[in-house]
Amino acid sequence: MLKITGLTKRLGDFVLDGVDLTVADGEYFIILGPTGAGKTILLETLAGIYTPDDGTITLDGRDITRTDPKDRGIGMVYQDYMLFPHLTVGENIGFGLRQRKADPARIREEVQETAALLGIEHLLSRTPGTLSGGEQQRAAIARALVLRPHVLLLDEPLSALDTSTRDRLRRELRSICRATKTTVIHITHHFEDIFALADRVAVMQEGRVVQTGTPDEVFRKPATGFVAAFTGMENVYCGVSRVLNGEATIDLGGITVRTVSEIEGEVCVGIRPEEVILSREPFESSAANTFPGMVTEIQRNGTFSRVFVDAGVTFVAVLTPQSVERLRLAGGVAVQVTFKASAVHVFLR
CATH class of the missing domain: 2.40.50.100 (RNA polymerase II/Efflux pump adaptor protein, barrel-sandwich hybrid domain)
Structure with a gap:
């Protein structure tokens, strides 16, 4: 279980304001909100990129509020992939394991297994610049999953993809996360993602979480006028x-x-x-x-x-x-x- 209590972070004029959230083990949790609501800052604070001014983050009962990012057991995938252009797909996927000084034989095995899970094992010798957007996103997700994170953070991972690729990767994401039993927190602007993927949803407004619930609860029983308008x-x-x-x-x-x-x-x-x-x-x-x-x-x-x-x-x-x-x-x-x-x-x- 990931538990966020009173999480506060000030960045310039923006304030992440006392966020409380609980995400269950193995849950696919989606965060909604307009641009500037603080969704990415929340994810980056969970990942350890920012240190909160106040509040706590616990994972499986362990306080990780100020734990080094590499020791949190949290992986993050951005919308723009952020693959190393000079490395092959296989080298990109295995990068984190090499940083951990894992055995080379184990790295090869884990990279092959994770690539197969994402359907990109035939691309391991290619470089990112030769891949389509969907293939690059699969490689970025594989790079995060190969480290077996307790929690996978996805920052609009499907937004840059065309409709057919987005639909296909959406289906794959759900089956992969179920197969690996990975807890996922996913930011999106696409309502289709919510009904296809989410167990629960949180809506953010100006640095605060204003409603949480199942997709049906949030869309059919909005707590505020803002949530009602935002969800259509x-x-x-x-x-x-x-x-x-x-x-x-x-x-x-x-x-x-x-x-x-x-x-x-x-x-x-x-x-x-x-x-x-x-x-x-x-x-x-x-x-x-x-x-x-x-x-x-x-x-x-x-x-x-x-x-x-x-x-x-x-x-x-x-x-x-x-x-x-x-x-x-x-x-x-x-x-x-x-x-x-x-x-x-x-x-x-």
């Missing part, structure tokens, strides 16, 4: 909640929505776009919330379309192009907006 919950509104017998009626000004909540007073509500159902006519449903509206805009994006509807407040729904065509949606078309009470997430302002 576009339908966020503020209003006044009144609760009777566990059912909340929330006045948003233009409309009133119903949900199950015990939170009263000034609140915000969020509804994910994929939870919003559009129809041309009212239909029989158990959904608690149905409102007439009018389509104001359709934004097409290949595999899906974002449909904007004025129904007292502006809702955004995500539909396939086929659904848009089947419903004959266009600007000025009257529609019904429907969503379940369970789709409405309530949080304090």
Whole structure:
């Protein structure tokens, strides 16, 4: 188990501010947040590149807060690979073992085994400059894994790759980490990474961790308006909640929505776009919330379309192009907006 308690680090005007996190043994943990939130500084502090001003880092019960980086049992892989250009792939992978003065026969064996795990054993005699981006990233990951780290830190390892390579390496990462039982902390901006890889997620904002949970908890039950907006919950509104017998009626000004909540007073509500159902006519449903509206805009994006509807407040729904065509949606078309009470997430302002 990796436990981070009250971790604080000031770098110029930026402050990593009292971060508390616990990452379980073998867990694949992803950290989200906008640029400047402190994600990379957190990873580099865990790796020992920075010494914290306050707080502790323990790994398997051992305090490593001020332990030398090479003795922490933590490996780190950056987005830009950072391979040595004058060394072969095999020499790059075995570099850390040579620094540890391991037996040459053992180095050859470990390099071959780790390269095979990443599917790059046929590239061991090549130099990094002759490899594709995906091959270089595999070599960088192999260089970290060959040292058998307790924790592997990945700083946006897939961001520089094309879509097909990223999808393929994403699948490989998950299977490799399961096979080696390596604990992983992974920074990403891609939501696809989260649902494909993460056991749990943390969201950072301005040097603080503002929410942790499973991917479903964070995306469907954001703790703050910032988390809701950052995770793509576009339908966020503020209003006044009144609760009777566990059912909340929330006045948003233009409309009133119903949900199950015990939170009263000034609140915000969020509804994910994929939870919003559009129809041309009212239909029989158990959904608690149905409102007439009018389509104001359709934004097409290949595999899906974002449909904007004025129904007292502006809702955004995500539909396939086929659904848009089947419903004959266009600007000025009257529609019904429907969503379940369970789709409405309530949080304090």
